[in-house]
Amino acid sequence: MFKKKPKFKPLSPLRSSDRRKLADQIISDFQFKTGNGAEPQNELAAVRNSLLPESPLVAKFTTTAGPNLKAVSGTVYVGTHPGEEQRILWTGSLMRVVLTVYTLWHNPGLVPLLHTPEFVLQKLRNGADLMTPGLALGPPFPTAATKGSIVAVASLSTPSVPMVVGVCEIDVGELKAVAGEKGKAVRGVHWEGDELWAWSSGGKGGGAKPTALEGWEPNNEAGVQDLAAEIDQLQLQMEDADIETEDGGGVPLGDVEGSNRGHDTLDEGEDLPSSKDKQVEGKELSTKVLPFLPIFTPAQSSSLQLKKTSWKNAKKFLKSLDKEGLIKTKDRSGGETIVLDVDWDNSAIADFVPYQLPTKDQSSSEGRAGPVSRLGHAGQELRRIGLFKPKEKLSPLFEAAEANPKSFYLASEIRPIVTAYVESESLVSTENRRLVAINPFLANAVFDSDSRADREVIANGAVMRDRIIDRVLENCSPYWALLRGNETKDDIKSKAGRAPNIQIVLETRSGNKTVTKVSGMETYYVNPSTLADELQKSCASSTSLGQLVGSSPKNPVMEVMVQGPQTQAVVKALEKNGVHRQWIDVVDKTKGKKKR
Template structure:
């Protein structure tokens, strides 16, 4: 709704009595529980006061606003409530529309679990940030969905990749909580009201830009197992495409780069279609399916990587690696009902950690708790009888001709990535600024044109020769005239006064100053592209950024951004890194980049700088075009 800047009237203070009344209305409307005080001797109202101040801080302000919404530009008016959380600037915390009060993302980041939380892939979140509504096929991490996500209820929306950080607020247009399956569903699920990146998010009293979302917000999900479960389930997602511009997005590429299990273990598999009963599975059947999928995954790695240590498995194996590489690709989800049933929440284990513990109890693996939040697999007994006697079964195969909904992962080869093997060339270009127009006009050159350094040098030579400015005693010395003095030596450099007082300058120094007085542009030429057919871009040529940083205490991740400028698809890069590094990857909008022209960031687990550099070199991007920052090294 706030894609366009609203007309906001002057702010006015809210009386404390009205602020408390509004906060109580929000608490009642959202059904929030008032926290009890930790101090038994404290006033009974301490918990209520704390909650009120957290939702609507003391000293909050309000203002009326008007804006337009919808395809018919309908006029909408309401009230914004502005406040500041501790150590933060004033921001819009709540917005009142048609009698309903909705929180902004700033309030959600400070007050976890006040709204039902829905999840969708990050690239769908990007569409929401462009003003689209969330379509039903775009819903993830369910069913079951939150009980409070009823028709007309306000909900928060987060990406599957960052499941604890709400990025948008909307209103349910259907009863989301009652959905049994989103595959094949049509229509809008959530009408978006506000998102990180819109005009409410960017508003501030001092003109400061919007605050970037945090990496994690504690309290939105129960524990780390739930977080990793949501992220792992994305690996097997296959949403049916509904509308190209509205969140019903096909995740056919989500499995690219993963193994082709059935062919690897059983090359004689019969691919003729078989009849599968479309019915929901019992808990016992789901438990067995997950265990068999794990055995299948282990056998696949044993067959595909016979000559590699540990069959190519990078021990210790994290929970997300186990789900995305050893379980999800091997689940027998042949029908919509089976696909809906085969979710970790519907097992008797309920989460990945307990599932790993069950495999340890069966003595198939050896596991260990790490950081108190997850169980990692330290070793697998490859000689276990259940693994040795495992018999492969038929896996679902994507029917691309009929739009089938279930699929086995397919490997993405280099042939699908047009950037592999490309040849790139960076060219520095200069555009004369207005004060240089007399110089270029004098030699009949376009004062508004684009030139390389090699093209500007002879133009300067022609000018000084035509004006007879070359010193008769030394041809390397040029006498200044008023045009050069005013246009080139304008006082922007420390030596300008000395040059003007002397009345002459060396020819090479003159050319350098003419270039410095031009506006810098650049062009990146691909393969056989010519400079004439390429539109120059302002500024110096960008560099790809690689950043290594530590998360969750001791986990290292590698981030790469800015590859699009060199015709490299971030998703294709992530697919290759997932395979070569045997690590989970994700692609999200770089924090702070424009929602309209986003820069995508590829994240891969582990210190994978060399792997990223190698993948970029394959795509024509040499190391000198890359900036590497290692934040994991401690400062001296």
């Protein structure tokens, strides 16, 4: 919940009047009702005890929040439910009162309940926000889940046990569909496993979650049952696909009856089947993979769901290869399977030709008219050059040297132009060839500043030739260009100013978690989406792609974020794409300021 672990001050008893006021405020804000049929006064007391048990304690805390780690303070309210330890039940921070999971577990229906798969909930426990596609069991969703409202999130595996408390970023209750949607749905503010959950007066850590709770009925009970049935059916299918079955729990590497052959087994004169001859976009392919390969479109590639087959289990995959005679395996205690030998002479390995799957670059350009995208590829050769365009006052110098004053020049090309000018004007000293006399033009156009050095040059009447070259470069407008392959500076349009570098920024998020952000790679023809995929594999970590904050919506700059301190991995990935190390700036915001 916090960027930094909070510091709690000593607990003190909460006065009865303050307890009643706080409980009544919570009842009003959350519109809590028990409906137990008791007398109104007794019912109100029961509600207060349920939300904030008697003899509560209160304490102040301090921590930091926001990207700038601004110091904030708040209040925690500690109470004890019957038969349990003291826990933080409520916290007042960020201008509102927020409940914890311990309060949710004792007050069914207090806030709208949303659901998400267990693997998504694991991300939420690490401080991630719940994205719209991660919502489950809907639509419809609870109508009370409106933008700005507090909601609870539970896993599909335990749909009646809230595990996360968050704030809706959108009107979730009005969603008509979640497939294909983008953006945040719920911003997490507290979850099982954070500092509030783990606090204990005895230092024993957080309390165990219940296995099921009455009163927290899912919004779509039929959906939960259908989902459970699908999971059971999938498990049965995986059990049926045992290693002793015909296909060994997967797809054999040999020929499959009725399947299309790979491009390495075509008959002489036979053409590859076109994408029109094999339409598989209309369904999700998950049972077998090889019969549908090779594939020819990104849509066909995305339809193959290997993770939904029994081959997602590495043990069954290895056993299927053992049955084919490609490898020899042995089972060890603890469920491990080790590979003892590989038959490298087997034709299935020796003659294997990888399938050519469509890449994301192909997907982005498929069906697009016009020129090919400027985005490059791994292994591209890049050269960044600095150019100089003479200002108008330097035109006589370039014209005297028979050079175009409106062209762009490299720094190395300026020297012969200056040499040609001083020789044409007979300004070279006969005693020292490196010494050049100052004529009125050089005094007015080159050494025209009011600096002490320029005044001394004019007073002396002579200056070294290298000094003239430096001053001419200073009086030119800077430009730059990025060349690929055999391109020259005349092949592309130069850009004004200094060349921007790629930015790598290390930041701390969710307390002590470090992330690495990369932006500006498009300038160097690096595809942000492809870079994100490369970093996901090389860093073995999750990555995300989004628009850089502050960039123009018309010309957005994309930012790749990878979990962990991955500076070296990012630099290596950029170098593989032709980016030189000196074109990269690294900013580490995780290091604290030094104390004076």
